[in-house]
Amino acid sequence: MLTLAEKILFILLAAGSLYYAYTGFRRVYLAIRRGRPEERFDRLPERVGRALWLVLTQQTVFKRRPLVSLLHAFVFYGFVYYLLVNLVDFLEGFFGLHARGGIWNAYNIVADLLTFLILVGILGLMLRRYLLAPRDFTWNPNVPLHEKAQAGIARDSAIVGAFITFHVGSRLLSKAFQLAGEGPDPFQPVASALAGALSGLSPALLTFGEHFFWWGALGSILLFLPYFPRSKHIHLFMAPINLAFRKEVPGALTPLDFEKEEEKFGAEKLEDLSWKRLLDAYACIMCNRCQEACPAYTTGKALSPAAILISERYELNEILPRFAQGEESPRPLMDFALNEEALWACTTCLACVEVCPVGNEQMLHILDVRRAKVLMEGSFPQELNNAFRGMERSGNPWGIGQDKRLDWAEGLNVPTVEEKPHPEVLYWVGCAPSYDPRAQKIARSMVEILNASGVDWAVLGRREKCTGDAARRAGNEYLFFQLATENVETLNEVAPKTIVTTCPHCFHTLKNEYKDFGGHYRVVHHTEFIAELLRKGKIRVEEETRKVVFHDPCYLGRHNGVYEAPREVLKGVGFALTEPPRSRERSFCCGAGGAQFWKEEEPGAMRVSENRYKELKGTGAEVIATGCPFCMAMMNVEVAQDEKPLEVLDIAELVARGLKA
Ligand code: SF4
Ligand code: SF4
Structure with a gap:
């Protein structure tokens, strides 16, 4: 137990520490409140429950870097338990509680082993950061980074590493000194092992050591608390809150309110x-x-x-x-x-x-x-001007006349909403399959599938306009607003039961973003639609046996979680499906999204599409299967430069080729 003087000193230090910590945390709170309003408070109990689950299972951490995540888990679970350990140590110091024997055995064995694991975890992490120095903690020289960041992170990590080591190490030594005086405890094997080395010390020295390291353990918390708001280790508090408030569909952007006068749009500061x-x-x-x-x-x-x-x-x-x-x-x-x-x-x-x-x-x-x-x-890469102008004047980024929107369907049996005002299935063709000669083949294949399936379907034809996806990702929210408003009006009039798209960008926008403009639809990607047709036996396909690799489009996979349907179709047709090293949620982008397709790629070491194509080719597949006309176009950029190119085909094309009558 502490002396009276020690108790008074601790209380004074705690008061000072809590005051400075409160001031720091309050400033952080006020700073965050300076941000613009954003509605994230719906389904609060569900949000909190999910965040707790994610934090306690550490599943977001274990997604990558398994060894580092394991070391982090030692520290994390240890510190969760240390909330109790610190309280018990405080009670021991202040009120003479003797946490040993009986029910305390269970508590002590967990505390002792977790103490050891925290030390293993933090020393492992420090060793990795400072001795192994992996590239993870460096930046390409062309990356803009705050002038204080590089040195600041190294210093911050050292301070936190030192604090954890000192705090937990002191607690272990305090227990070791205690056990050296009282005799070993089988429920504290690590502390007992250390106590063995201290057993020759005098009782006075043992008491001094126990007190000294008690202060090391609990006093270091008082020193560290005011530092928290400056440190990246404030994530201890902020990460769970952040996980609770994260967006369900992060890629579904929030619209701007253009009615508000003198509003500043976007973020400058x-x-x-x-x-x-x-x-x-x-x-x-x-x-x-x-x-x-x-x-x-x-x-x-x-x-x-x-x-x-x-x-x-x-x-x-x-x-x-x-x-x-x-x-x-x-x-x-x-x-x-x-x-x-x-x-x-x-x-x-x-x-x-x-x-x-x-x-x-x-x-x-x-x-x-x-x-x-x-x-x-009004500042953006000049190449985007053409796409913006095309969308504005012709309803598509190619800038080709709206009257030509249905030219791709020439010679095919393609019903429009003029003939069928309320079809069950509306095939939303999209701009690429409407105007791009290569992508038009996807639309034509889709028509074959739709006609073979016997479903009641139609297209909007000349009434279809660009969804505005590229405008929105490029920051031109006003143009997106105009296109979305017009399209929603048309779609609400047609009111199809299901909308099928062959473009994941259209799919994402119609499904997740048109809601904010009054458009609530059941939207499916064509791979989902085809998978269902195959399952229900509405279409039959000749078996194919070639080796295929599927490239997960970002807006189908990561943005919307559709991973199985394309694979189900490919396997259903008989293809030998192979996976690239980065697939599903880890899939590597083709380089077209975010309006990149409409501008020059920024300077770098290689094209994004080149990186991806090489990876896909490395699987030994004969065919790259895609589910996005833009991914296809990017892969074809690489195909054009490859002496032994792979064939790049959309899943609709692969299915349509083998359709049985
Ligand atoms: S935002 Fe920060 S915490 Fe999240 S992955 Fe990037 S560096 Fe890590
Ligand atoms: S390119 Fe992809 S990973 Fe990189 S910042 Fe943009 S969304 Fe994030």
Whole structure:
């Protein structure tokens, strides 16, 4: 038990520590509240339950880097238990509680073993960071990063590593000194083993050691608490909150309210971001997993999703007291978190969001800045001008006349809504299959399948317009708003039971984003639709046996979780399906999304499509199967440069080729 003087000292230190910690945490809270409003409070109990489940199972952490995740799990579970351990140690020190024997045996064995595992975990993590120094903690030299970040992260990690080692190590030694005086405890094997080495010390020294390390264990918490708000280790609190408030469909963007006068659209500065984005910056553990998954970063572009959030956090640390009080932040995000190359390199593939262990939505930070650039400054890559103009004037980014929208169907039996005003199934063709000569073959194949299936179907024909996906991802929300409003009006009039799309971008937009404009539809991707036709025996297909690799399109897989249907179709037809190293939720982007298709790729070490094509070819497959006309176009860029190219076919084409009468 502590002496009276020690108790008084502890209480004084605790009061000071709690005061400074409170001040720091309050500032962080006020800073996050500076963010713009965003509705994330629906289904709160469900959100909280899910976040608790994710945190306690550590499943978002274990998605990648299994060994590091295991070491982290030792520290995490250890610290969860240490909430109790610290309380018991406090009661021992202050009130003379003697936590030994009887029911305490169970408590002690867990505490002792977890103490050991925490030390293994933290020393392993420190060894990895400082001695093995993997590339995970570095950035390409062209990546914009806050000037304080690199040194700051190294220092912060060292402080936290030292704190955990000292805190837990002190607790272990305190117990060892105690057991050296009292005799070993089979329920504290690690502390007892250390106690053996101390048994020759005098009782006075043993008491001193026990007190000294008690202070090391609990006093270090008092020292560390005020540091929390500055450290990335605030993620201990912020990550669970962030996971609770994350978006169900992160790629479904929130519309802007153009009715509001003098509104500033998009994000130019920190305070223009929503509160959830500011929370993201505080939840970031700076692990760079998102950077590792990012196709832009991987191919040498200036974009690192991790660097954006880290830079935001370091800027917040710099300006926190004034920012929390409501002062305007001193510089735009483009000055410290992004640059033009990074901003326009994002393919909106969602890999960063999918891999982030703390539920961050990095992609949305980028899109907010794009919105500000396009809507407030009219600044964007010039090549996008043609696509914007085409969508505006002709209803498609190719800029080809609306009267030619049905030319692809020449010679085919394609009913339109003029003939069938309310079809059961509406085939939403999309701009690429309507105008791009290669993609038109997908639409023609789809028509063969639809006609063979006997379902009641039609197309909108000349009434169909671009969904506006590319405009929206490029930040041109106003253009998207116009197209979405028009399309929703048409679709609501036709009111089909099901909409089938051959483009995952149309699929995503119609299914997840038109809701905000009054369009609530059952939308299925054509691979889902074909899988159902095969299952129900509505179409029959000749067996194929070639080796096929399927490329998961980002907007089908990661954005919408459709992984099985395309595989079911390919296997159902008899193809020998092989998987690339990065498939399903880990699939690597083709490079077309996020309006990249309509502009030059940013400078880097290689094209995104090149990286992906090589991987797919490396599987030894004869055919690349796709479910997206844009993925197909990107793969065909590579095919054109390959001496021994693979055949690239859409699943609709593969099925239509073998249709039996
Ligand atoms: S959405 Fe894809 S391209 Fe964009 S930052 Fe995230 S991982 Fe990189
Ligand atoms: S945003 Fe997420 S994945 Fe990226 S560095 Fe931060 S915690 Fe890691």
